[in-house]
Amino acid sequence: xxxxxxxxxxxxILAVLCLSLFVVVVDNTILHVAVPSLLTxxxxxxxxxxxxxxxxxxxxxxxxxTAGSLGDRYGRRRAxxxxxxVFGAASLLAAxxxxxxxxxxxxxxMGVGGAFLMPGTLSIMAQVFAPEERTKAFAIWGTTSVxxxxxxxxxxxxxxxxxxxxxxxxxxxxxxxxxxxxxxLLVPESRGPRRRPDVLGAILSTLGxxxxxxxxxxxxxxxxxxIRTIGGLLVAAAALAAFxxxxxxxxxxxxDLRLLTRPEFTGAAVMIALFSFAMAGTLFAxxxxxxxxxxxxxxxxxxxxxxxxxxxxxxNGTGAALDARLGSxxxxxxxxxxxxxxxxxxxxxxxxxxxxxxxxxxxxxxxxGAGLGSPxxxxxxxxxxxxxxxxxxxxxxxxxxxxGNAFGVAVLGSVISAAYARNLPADLPSGTLDxxxxxxxxxxxxxxxxxxxxxxxxxxxxCAAAAFAAKILQPxxxxxxxxxxxxxxxxxx
Numbered sequence: 421x422x423x424x425x426x427x428x429x430x431x432x433i434l435a436v437l438c439l440s441l442f443v444v445v446v447d448n449t450i451l452h453v454a455v456p457s458l459l460t461x462x463x464x465x466x467x468x469x470x471x472x473x474x475x476x477x478x479x480x481x482x483x484x485x486t487a488g489s490l491g492d493r494y495g496r497r498r499a500x501x502x503x504x505x506v507f508g509a510a511s512l513l514a515a516x517x518x519x520x521x522x523x524x525x526x527x528x529x530m531g532v533g534g535a536f537l538m539p540g541t542l543s544i545m546a547q548v549f550a551p552e553e554r555t556k557a558f559a560i561w562g563t564t565s566v567x568x569x570x571x572x573x574x575x576x577x578x579x580x581x582x583x584x585x586x587x588x589x590x591x592x593x594x595x596x597x598x599x600x601x602x603x604x605l606l607v608p609e610s611r612g613p614r615r616r617p618d619v620l621g622a623i624l625s626t627l628g629x630x631x632x633x634x635x636x637x638x639x640x641x642x643x644x645x646x647i648r649t650i651g652g653l654l655v656a657a658a659a660l661a662a663f664x665x666x667x668x669x670x671x672x673x674x675x676d677l678r679l680l681t682r683p684e685f686t687g688a689a690v691m692i693a694l695f696s697f698a699m700a701g702t703l704f705a706x707x708x709x710x711x712x713x714x715x716x717x718x719x720x721x722x723x724x725x726x727x728x729x730x731x732x733x734x735x736n737g738t739g740a741a742l743d744a745r746l747g748s749x750x751x752x753x754x755x756x757x758x759x760x761x762x763x764x765x766x767x768x769x770x771x772x773x774x775x776x777x778x779x780x781x782x783x784x785x786x787x788x789g790a791g792l793g794s795p796x797x798x799x800x801x802x803x804x805x806x807x808x809x810x811x812x813x814x815x816x817x818x819x820x821x822x823x824g825n826a827f828g829v830a831v832l833g834s835v836i837s838a839a840y841a842r843n844l845p846a847d848l849p850s851g852t853l854d855x856x857x858x859x860x861x862x863x864x865x866x867x868x869x870x871x872x873x874x875x876x877x878x879x880x881x882x883c884a885a886a887a888f889a890a891k892i893l894q895p896x897x898x899x900x901x902x903x904x905x906x907x908x909x910x911x912x913x
Contacts, residue, residue, distance in 0.1 A: 427548035429606050434549075434557055436602035437541045438564040440500065443507075443595050444534050445565055447476065448700075448825060449572030450588050453707060453718040457585040458523075468520035474637045474826075475524045479531030480538075481822040482630030486622040488539035488815025489674035493617065496540035496811050497609045501600060503540075507533025508596030515586035515593075526589075539815040546802050547610045554802065555743055555795050559736040562794025566732035566787065569699065573707055574722030581719045618674040621666055625674070628659030629819055636826045640834045675812055685804035687892040688797050689817045691752065694885040695793070696824030698763060698878035701832025705871045706766075706779065713864045714775055727780055728787035735791020748796040749893040755793025756886035762786025763879035770872040772865050782875075800893065832874045839870035 427433060451458075451473050458464050458472065491499035507530055514526035541561070549557045579587040635652025642648045667673040680686055703725065710721040735755075742751040766782030805813040843866035 426550040426553060427608065430548040430553075430557075432602075432606045433608075434545065434560060436599060436606055437545055438561060439595065439599050439602065440504070440537055441541050441561065441564050442568045442571075443592060443599065444538050445568030446572040446575060447530065447534070447592065449569055449703065450576040453573045453576045453711070453721055454580060454585055454588050457580050457718075461585050462517070462520060462523065464520040464523075468524070470637075470641070471524045472520065472527050474633075475528040476531040476534070477822055477826050478630055478633045478637070479528045480534045481633050481819050481826070482626045483532060483535035484539065484815040484819040484822070485625040485629065485675060485812060487535040488543075488812040488818075489618065489622070491536070491540055491543070492611060492811035495609050495611045496543055497603055497607050499811070500537045500540040500544075500607075501603055503533045503535070503537030504596050504600050504603070505533070506530075507537060508593055508600075509533075511589045511592035511596065515590035517586070538818050539811045542798070542802060542814040542817070543811045544607060544610060546805075548608065551803075555740045555799050558798040558802070559740040559791075559795040562739075562798055563733045563736045563791065566790050566794070567729040569703065570725045570729035570732075570787075572722075573703075573725055574719070577718030577720065577722035581717065616672045618666075618670060618672055621663060621670065621674040624659050624663035624666060628656050628663055629823075631659060632656035633823065633826050636823070636830045640830050640837065644834070675816070679805065679813055679816070682804045683892050684800050685813065687889060688752075688801035688804070689820050691756065691793075691885045691889055692797055692801070692817060693820035693824035694881055694888075695756070695759065695790070695797075696821045697828040697831070698759070698881045699790070699828065700825040701828030702763065702766075702875055702878045704829050705832065705836055705874050709868065709871050710776075710779075713772065713867055724776060724779070725783065728783045728790075731784045731787030732791040732794075735788040736794060737791075738788075739792040739795040742792060743796040743799060748800045749889060751796040752793055752800070752889045752893065753886045755789050755791075755796070756882050756889060758789025758792055759786055760789075760879045760882040760886065762789055763875050763882060767872045767874075767876035767879060770868055770875065772861070772868045828878075832877060835877055836867075836870045836874040839873045840867050843869050 451469075458469050462468075464472070487499060487503070510526050510529035510533055514523055514530065517523035517526055545557055545561065546554070575591070576588050579591060631652045635649050635656060638646070638648040638652060664677065667675050667677050706725070707721055710716040710724055711718070716724065735758075739751060739755060742754060746754075762782045762785035764782075765785055766779055769778040769782065771778050801817055845862050845866075
């Protein structure tokens with residue numbers, strides 16, 4: 421068995437990689453509080469704003485497998501530098517967009533940049549940390565992810581209260597420059613074996629994942645049985661089936677399908693995707709509740725979510741200790757059950773009369789559980805993968821997370837919208853949040869009840885994830901020990 425010598429600059433490298441992760445995660449949530457500003461200041465329609473949000477996810481998710489594969493072949497640091505260059509330039513274009521069409525195009529270009537920079541974060545971490553330090557590194561990385569999710573609305577709210585709407589994009593530019601400097605000065609290059617590019621695989625994977633995201637984001641607005649949604653699902657199924665066939669039959673596939681047969685990898689990736697599903701949908705709903713029902717401004721709504729990030733930071737240290745003491749499977753189950761308890765606490769106690777008090781306790785429990793589960797989840801995932809496949813394997817996980825985010829907002833959003841319409845009194849308008857803006861207490865009550873139902877759905881999802889972890893993961897797997905790796909000079913992730 422081969423061992424890894426830790427890189428002397430590994431903690432500085434981790435800081436650069438966490439900064440890279442932070443900017444991508446923040447950009448997924450920073451627009452949530454900017455919706456009212458975009459509607460008025462950019463003269464955008466609701467559909468325009470939705471596409472400004474979705475264009476990023478659509479392109480980002482669609483290109484992840486291709487970008488991860490190219491990073492493995494030609495250099496992961498090189499891919500990240502390219503990604504940040506595109507991301508920063510697109511952010512500048514988005515900040516000064518003159519109309520909704522320009523904003524949507526710039527957001528799509530930001531998705532291209534994000535797809536190239538994201539897979540390298542996890543894969544480079546695995547190259548510079550020895551196995552015995554990876555759990556601690558993953559804990560820090562996991563904390564950064566959760567903090568980014570909660571910090572996006574806070575940062576967006578602060579910028580919107582002091583500057584114009586474009587500042588939520590302009591802030592990416594100095595962060596991009598700092599990250600580029602760190603990548604060039606600190607981060608070593610790493611790559612897998614040089615193989616011929618899998619052009620057909622890239623086309624099929626991009627088409628399949630993009631069509632799936634398209635179908636998901638079309639569902640709430642056009643109906644889950646509508647022609648756009650069903651058409652997208654059929655295209656996705658056909659393209660992904662063809663991709664799987666080509667990966668099996670091709671000489672130089674971009675994705676070794678045997679990776680998906682490894683319970684540790686598949687189990688951890690599915691669990692992370694389910695967590696993203698529950699978290700994205702719930703936070704999107706809570707952000708609306710805080711602003712439309714409780715009357716919070718953008719900054720106050722963002723600050724109201726910060727207890728989630730603080731609790732996650734506390735939970736990560738405990739999660740790493742549980743991982744070492746009880747093993748990955750047990751630590752994961754405990755973490756996800758704690759997350760489910762946080763969602764359930766919000767769902768069962770949410771009441772219009774209690775205001776923020778019925779939310780904050782659940783956010784703390786939820787954040788602590790997320791902190792508990794992150795180190796064993798990413799440790800299990802990373803250690804199941806040979807380093808020559810690190811980039812594309814990380815991209816598989818990233819794509820799963822992005823699909824979880826999209827499904828969470830779309831599916832839980834549909835659950836909440838349907839419950840809201842059902843609970844709304846007959847003499848009030850239905851189907852949108854406009855009624856809550858009229859000052860109707862009945863409308864606010866209906867929306868609060870709908871959000872509670874959505875949060876309980878998230879709790880059920882994370883309970884299912886915990887059961888899945890208990891079933892599929894090996895109980896005595898020690899993901900800190902190195903594994904034999906006959907085709908690469910690096911250790912397994």
